[in-house]
Amino acid sequence: MAIDIVVFGPHPDDAELGCGGLLLKMKDLGYKTAIVHLTAGEMGTGGSSEVRLQELENAAKALNLDHIEVMDFHDCQIVDDFESRLKIATIVRQLRPKIVLAPYWGSPPGRGLGHTDHIAAGNLVSHGVNFAHLHKMPIPGEIYAVPRMFYYLLPQELVPTFIVDISAYAEQWFEALKCHKSQFYNEKTKSFDFIEAVAARAQSLGRIRGMKYAQGFYSPVPLLGDDPFVFVEREPGEAKTEKPSHERWP
Ligand SMILES: [Zn+2]
Numbered sequence: 001m002a003i004d005i006v007v008f009g010p011h012p013d014d015a016e017l018g019c020g021g022l023l024l025k026m027k028d029l030g031y032k033t034a035i036v037h038l039t040a041g042e043m044g045t046g047g048s049s050e051v052r053l054q055e056l057e058n059a060a061k062a063l064n065l066d067h068i069e070v071m072d073f074h075d076c077q078i079v080d081d082f083e084s085r086l087k088i089a090t091i092v093r094q095l096r097p098k099i100v101l102a103p104y105w106g107s108p109p110g111r112g113l114g115h116t117d118h119i120a121a122g123n124l125v126s127h128g129v130n131f132a133h134l135h136k137m138p139i140p141g142e143i144y145a146v147p148r149m150f151y152y153l154l155p156q157e158l159v160p161t162f163i164v165d166i167s168a169y170a171e172q173w174f175e176a177l178k179c180h181k182s183q184f185y186n187e188k189t190k191s192f193d194f195i196e197a198v199a200a201r202a203q204s205l206g207r208i209r210g211m212k213y214a215q216g217f218y219s220p221v222p223l224l225g226d227d228p229f230v231f232v233e234r235e236p237g238e239a240k241t242e243k244p245s246h247e248r249w250p
Helices: 014-028 049-062 082-095 116-131 167-178 194-207
Strands: 005-009 033-037 067-070 099-103 148-152 162-165 214-217
Touching: 005 014, 005 082, 005 116, 014 033, 014 099, 014 148, 014 162, 014 167, 014 214, 033 049, 033 082, 049 067, 049 167, 082 116, 099 116, 116 148, 148 214, 162 194, 167 194, 194 214
Parallel strands: 005 033, 005 099, 033 067, 099 148
Antiparallel strands: 162 214
């Protein structure tokens, strides 16, 4: 099964929070989309693993995903070791995505900053993706080189490499996030305004470039722009044209 864009998330809700608007937009553009959850989020203050599995399935439907997987890593115990990289590489060889997204690996550790699983998953998925193209790795499936990796769940101080206009998908995205009721509408977690905070961040990212809502992503390698005019933005609301850039920008 070939999936165009695969998001690896440490806990149910991470991929949805960091990439939900993007996934809705990509699906609408005709790409096949998937989330691979590394854990069932069983250590979360709200919800059991059974509840969270049901919630992630509901969120997958709300995001129109083509595929979901839940791996058998344990919540708060994700480690970036050889065996774990092989597991990631095996899934990469099966799904053969053109784009992989993983949590940003470099957030400062601590509460409200970089959860241990987020940091570990950022490293683990990056190395697992790399392993997928190595011939001698003891993993099944045909070798596969992922063309591009990006990172989400960026710390406030990191400027995204690029942002995606998700204004048309924001409401649908928020509805998908609400599927994770045990996390965001739970007496124990008291995170009743969390989705509002996520929306505010998307709004402030969008505002930089005159859009209502945007999601931001990071690339550790420079993106190629043989024709730098691809980086010259259209005016907000202006229809995208198929004309070559030299005709668009006299
Ligand atoms: Zn998480």
